[in-house]
Amino acid sequence: xxxxxxxxxxxxxxxxxxxxxxxxxxxxxxxxxxxxxxxxxxxxxxxxxxxxxxxxxxxxxxxxxxxxxxxxxxxxxxxxxxxxxxxxxxxxxxxxxxxxxxxxxxxxxxxxxxxx
Amino acid sequence: xxxxxxxxxxxxxxxxxxxxxxxxxxxxxxxxxxxxxxxxxxxxxxxxxxxxxxxxxxxxxxxxxxxxxxxxxxxxxxxxxxxxxxxxxxxxxxxxxxxxxxxxxxxxxxxxxx
Numbered sequence: 442x443x444x445x446x447x448x449x450x451x452x453x454x455x456x457x458x459x460x461x462x463x464x465x466x467x468x469x470x471x472x473x474x475x476x477x478x479x480x481x482x483x484x485x486x487x488x489x490x491x492x493x494x495x496x497x498x499x500x501x502x503x504x505x506x507x508x509x510x511x512x513x514x515x516x517x518x519x520x521x522x523x524x525x526x527x528x529x530x531x532x533x534x535x536x537x538x539x540x541x542x543x544x545x546x547x548x549x550x551x552x553x554x555x556x557x
Numbered sequence: 558x559x560x561x562x563x564x565x566x567x568x569x570x571x572x573x574x575x576x577x578x579x580x581x582x583x584x585x586x587x588x589x590x591x592x593x594x595x596x597x598x599x600x601x602x603x604x605x606x607x608x609x610x611x612x613x614x615x616x617x618x619x620x621x622x623x624x625x626x627x628x629x630x631x632x633x634x635x636x637x638x639x640x641x642x643x644x645x646x647x648x649x650x651x652x653x654x655x656x657x658x659x660x661x662x663x664x665x666x667x668x669x670x671x
Contacts, residue, residue, distance in 0.1 A: 472657070483563075483648060483663040491657055499658060531602065538657045541590055542607030542616070546659060551600055 443467050447532050447549035454522040454556045462517040462552050464532030472538040473515040474499070474546070475507065477528040484531065490515055491538040522556045529553050559584045561651050561662035568667050570639045577624070578634040578665045580649030588654040591632040593623065596646040596664075605647075608632060639669045 448463045466473065474489035476499075486499030490509040504526060506518040515534075519526060533546040540546060560583040570576035582591065593605040608616045608623045616623040624633040632651075636643055649662040 474659070476661075481566075481663060484650075484661040486658055486660065489657060497657070500660070529600070533602070539654060540592070540652050540659055541609065545592060545604040545607060546602075547604075548602035 445532055445534055445547055445549035447530075447552050449552060450550070451553050452555070454519075454554065456523060456556060458522050459518070459520050460522065462519075462530055462532075462554070464515045464517065464549060465513050466515075466532075466534040466547075467513065468534065468536065468547070469512060470534035470536045470547070471512065472535045472540070473509065474533050475505070475515070475517045476531045476533065477501065477526075478531060478551075479528050487517065487530075524556045527554060527556045559586075559651060559653055559656070559658075559660050561649055561660055563649055563662035563665050565665045566663075568665055570636075570667065570669055572641060572669055572671050573638055575635060575637045576639055576667065578636070578647050578649075578667065580632045580634065580662060582630050582632060582649075582651045584630075584651065584653045586653035586655045590652045590654065591623070591625070592650040592652075592659070593621070593632075593634045594648045594650065594661075595643075596648065598645070602648075606634070636667075641669050641671065643667060644669045 475487040476484040488507040490496045530552045532549040537544045589610045591608045595603045622635045652659045
């Protein structure tokens with residue numbers, strides 16, 4: 442059981458380039474989300490989805506787009522990368538948007554992105 | 558607005574001692590969930606413990622317990638009998654159930670020394 446898989450693990454971009462961070466889960470989870478982690482700021486929610494075809498903004502959505510065409514996949518797109526988007530990105534999923542002890546978020550291993 | 562505050566950037570504890578990591582939160586929703594996650598130096602996020610706002614008893618999971626004081630809006634994590642492997646970042650998080658957003662605090666780095 443692979444859980445939540447993020448690719449790539451590392452990425453270096455130049456300012457202005459675009460790219461997509463991939464996230465896939467094989468647990469049939471309805472809820473998926475993207476976070477970024479920066480030193481001293483914890484994890485901040487970028488976008489989330491409560492099911493296929495439904496997405497919504499989190500705390501820091503600017504500069505990022507998402508889509509959810511299938512239950513399994515939740516890609517995060519950077520349309521024009523900026524140095525401020527240098528961060529570690531985590532994808533996470535749960536079988537229910539009502540997160541509880543028996544349905545916590547399961548995290549991927551992260552993508553370390555550097556924008557020069 | 559919902560907010561999670563972890564005021565201890567770093568904590569030290571001796572092996573086999575207990576340690577408390579502080580977490581306070583702010584929400585106007587009477588129904589919410591509280592979580593603690595551990596992040597070792599390897600980077601993965603590990604779920605530790607959950608407390609629901611209507612749970613009557615404090616949550617416990619092995620050596621982890623959550624000291625939930627609803628009136629004070631605090632959800633402190635207590636680790637008993639610390640081990641060297643407990644050295645990690647610890648994050649408190651909250652989801653008000655009128656939203657679908659799990660919000661994290663800034664974390665506390667715990668170092669356990671022999």
